Amino acid sequence: MKALALDDEAPALDVITSFCNRIDSIESVNTFTRTGEARLYLERYSVDLVFLDINMPRESGLEFYRSINQQTMVIFTTAYSEFAAESYDVEAVDYLLKPFTFDRFNKATQRAFARWQTLKESSSDGNAQQTHLYFRVDYGLVKVAIADILFIEGLDNYLKIHRSTGQPLVVRLTMKAILEKLPTGRFVRAHRSFIVATDKIQAIRNKLIVIGEEEIPISSSYEKDFFAGFVK
Incomplete structure (x- = not known):
């Protein structure tokens, strides 16, 4: 430990x-x-x-x-x-x-x-059966359904968790720390500042991931691992 x-x-x-x-x-x-x-x-x-x-x-x-x-x-x-x-x-x-x-x-x-x-x-x-995560927000814990997470945006020492329902949730956490919490295989890092839910990706065009109305860039640093681990 x-x-x-x-x-x-x-x-x-x-x-x-x-x-x-x-x-x-x-x-x-x-x-x-x-x-x-x-x-x-x-x-x-x-x-x-x-x-x-x-x-x-x-x-x-x-x-x-x-x-x-x-x-x-x-x-x-x-x-x-x-x-x-x-x-x-x-x-x-x-x-x-x-x-x-x-x-x-x-x-x-x-x-x-x-x-x-x-x-x-x-x-x-039980990683594959994991359904929720808990985040500390304003001195309390907020329960977030993993299935609702669209993508996660890094903002210095904060993260903005974009969800299919409700407003984005801002938490004080690092990208490394949240990657350790997320179920393996269901999320992929596409950029230094973005993690996306693989099942929410609607299209990939010109190194841009389309999720709803959002376009998320795939950076050169993560491009190889992104396509190797996601697109077969």
Whole structure:
């Protein structure tokens, strides 16, 4: 699992890093002392697990976790027990009270690993049957039917999800991150800024994909893979 640790106290991050280095299921861990830096990292890279302090300056760990778009697992690490009930509202894997031992930390991490494996196996076995995706929008989750997605447009650190019903949905996510969520074989990248649903393509003319009234370009960088994987 790829992990991220966020705590405003560097010694606490040193402990987490040291513990993670002793656990085989943790592939790597990136550490941050500020929520802004951690948020910028999560906008570019995917992680499987976040170790998160709750009592942070300016923005609490709970507020931070509710605001990010990645649907990553979280283990709270804090010196305050009164936030335990709130942690269950966001389906936290565990709640570690400082100072915690390696054995207690390892137990929480193995619990996360078991959940991660279950999610991974479920995604692998049922990828073709996947019908919906969930996106974080305005501190909540929005359910989107995969069959309604026409194409996805990249806008810097945001994506605009164009649907057959309703207004386009703007989410704070990267192209790389959404490609990992989409069912294999049902979507193809045609351009640095566009992913299209293969079953919604009506025509391809002069390196332009026609979907409804929209014309989406096929860039030279993606042309070979696009035609190799889609047009037989």
